[in-house]
Amino acid sequence: PVKMLERAKQKAETDYYGEPFPTSACIIDLNRCSLVFDDISTLLLGLTTFINKVKYYQSGNVIGIVRLKNSFKEYVKEAQYADIKLNVVIKGKANNIIGEVQFLLNTMKEYKARAHALYNIQRQEEYIENSVRKILPSLLDTKNQLWVAALLDDVKSLCKLMVYRNKTVEYLLNTHNVFDESIVHGICKKNNIRALQFLQGLDEKLLVKKLFHKSKTSMCALNYTAEYGSSSMALKLLRMAGVQRVMQDDPDQLYPFLCCVFPNGCRNNNGFVERVLSILDIDTDRLVQFLSHEVKMPDDYKTRKQVRDVRWCFTSLLGFAAGWALRLHGLQKVAELVGEKLFCEHVFYQDALGLSPVVKAIRFNLDAAQYLFSYDVVKERCVKDRDVLFQILVSLTFKFFKPTDEVVAYVLDTLNVDEAMLKEMQAFKCSSHWDGHRKTYFDNAAWSAKWWEH
Numbered sequence: 001p002v003k004m005l006e007r008a009k010q011k012a013e014t015d016y017y018g019e020p021f022p023t024s025a026c027i028i029d030l031n032r033c034s035l036v037f038d039d040i041s042t043l044l045l046g047l048t049t050f051i052n053k054v055k056y057y058q059s060g061n062v063i064g065i066v067r068l069k070n071s072f073k074e075y076v077k078e079a080q081y082a083d084i085k086l087n088v089v090i091k092g093k094a095n096n097i098i099g100e101v102q103f104l105l106n107t108m109k110e111y112k113a114r115a116h117a118l119y120n121i122q123r124q125e126e127y128i129e130n131s132v133r134k135i136l137p138s139l140l141d142t143k144n145q146l147w148v149a150a151l152l153d154d155v156k157s158l159c160k161l162m163v164y165r166n167k168t169v170e171y172l173l174n175t176h177n178v179f180d181e182s183i184v185h186g187i188c189k190k191n192n193i194r195a196l197q198f199l200q201g202l203d204e205k206l207l208v209k210k211l212f213h214k215s216k217t218s219m220c221a222l223n224y225t226a227e228y229g230s231s232s233m234a235l236k237l238l239r240m241a242g243v244q245r246v247m248q249d250d251p252d253q254l255y256p257f258l259c260c261v262f263p264n265g266c267r268n269n270n271g272f273v274e275r276v277l278s279i280l281d282i283d284t285d286r287l288v289q290f291l292s293h294e295v296k297m298p299d300d301y302k303t304r305k306q307v308r309d310v311r312w313c314f315t316s317l318l319g320f321a322a323g324w325a326l327r328l329h330g331l332q333k334v335a336e337l338v339g340e341k342l343f344c345e346h347v348f349y350q351d352a353l354g355l356s357p358v359v360k361a362i363r364f365n366l367d368a369a370q371y372l373f374s375y376d377v378v379k380e381r382c383v384k385d386r387d388v389l390f391q392i393l394v395s396l397t398f399k400f401f402k403p404t405d406e407v408v409a410y411v412l413d414t415l416n417v418d419e420a421m422l423k424e425m426q427a428f429k430c431s432s433h434w435d436g437h438r439k440t441y442f443d444n445a446a447w448s449a450k451w452w453e454h
Helices: 005-014 040-055 072-077 106-114 116-140 142-151 155-164 169-174 183-190 193-202 204-211 221-228 231-238 241-249 251-268 272-279 284-291 310-324 328-338 340-346 357-364 366-373 376-384 386-395 405-414 419-426 433-441 445-453
Strands: 031-037 062-070 084-090 097-105
Touching (some): 031 040, 031 106, 062 097, 097 106, 142 155, 142 183, 155 169, 155 193, 169 183, 169 193, 169 204, 183 193, 193 204, 193 231, 204 221, 204 241, 221 231, 231 272, 241 251, 251 272, 272 328, 284 328, 328 340, 328 366, 357 366, 366 376, 386 419
Antiparallel strands (some): 062 084, 084 097
16 A cells, blocks of 8 residues: 555654655655565566566556565575565656565465564664664753754743753853853844843843853954844843943943944944944044054964954954945945044054055955045055055055956056155065065066056
């Protein structure tokens, strides 16, 4: 008979649990039949006749044989149930399917009927051995369930952990992963509003503490939301009374947070920055004070990457807006908020990689470069400050993200760079680590030839 759906599902979950997905593709006996014989000689005769009929297309919709399985080989070694199975191709109107034809002896049929109940018990044992025992540890892993519920914004599952597993809100919020992140980090990354409101209702004070907890990546959940998450999620967190108190009392928390707010606002241009400044009651004077704040950077580069130096962060922000964001409104927004003087001053500050916003704009975004050079102060310093000019010329020869010929021509024309100035730059001793690039680029004959083309 045709295999029932329930049995087919069970077989896919038990017999073929270790096979690649989808395991249901391994079931090739949905359509099946049995041919019963009294003795082995007539069975072999029937098998031979069937194979020949299929071979010469005399078997109706059965048009091919794809597999033969002979269990009599095991019967010779040890007396047990045995038959011969042929998996055949059955022709259909639109698609073909694989079916099964069993050749078995009458005695084996009787044995099979009596052993069927025992076979069911054996199948259940195999299912428990192969499936349940492997799934059970994950079902009992409350930490894993906690993270799954938090990332899926599943408030019901969070409630079940507290009710049925007797877990407290402290357990929910103090369980960290290998990166020392609590579920608050995951909730903020996924913008899961419902889970956030659930935790806020349980213990807002502890939630605020976890929002400012720094993981091994040196970024707290609140700052992550401000830079990478949705604006609505960040504003909701910022309106919490506990969060505002921390921002007002602790500049070390406020400054990194604002450094994360600016890139988000530059990317989306949705008034996010203005709303944050309004909630925190930050006017232009305080913003200028914030952007002028400096923190000593560690000498070790690996440590330096994980430290949110405010001045460095603002420089990275300008570089982001100038180069990577590819959106001119990012630079225009920053210039509008901080004023022309501070803006023009910061576009020359270098980040941890030694790249200033001017250099990034030239490398990645011609519109941004044109906007920066529209300020006479910026253009004048690029020409007079030999360190800056050296960095700009070297950046035009980078192997990665190499500027286009249009950008090269624009920079040379705008800064009035001629042959004499290029020769001067070849002998120039840069005061920064950029001097290490001089031998690589300026002494290269092919590099020099490229410049004479322009």
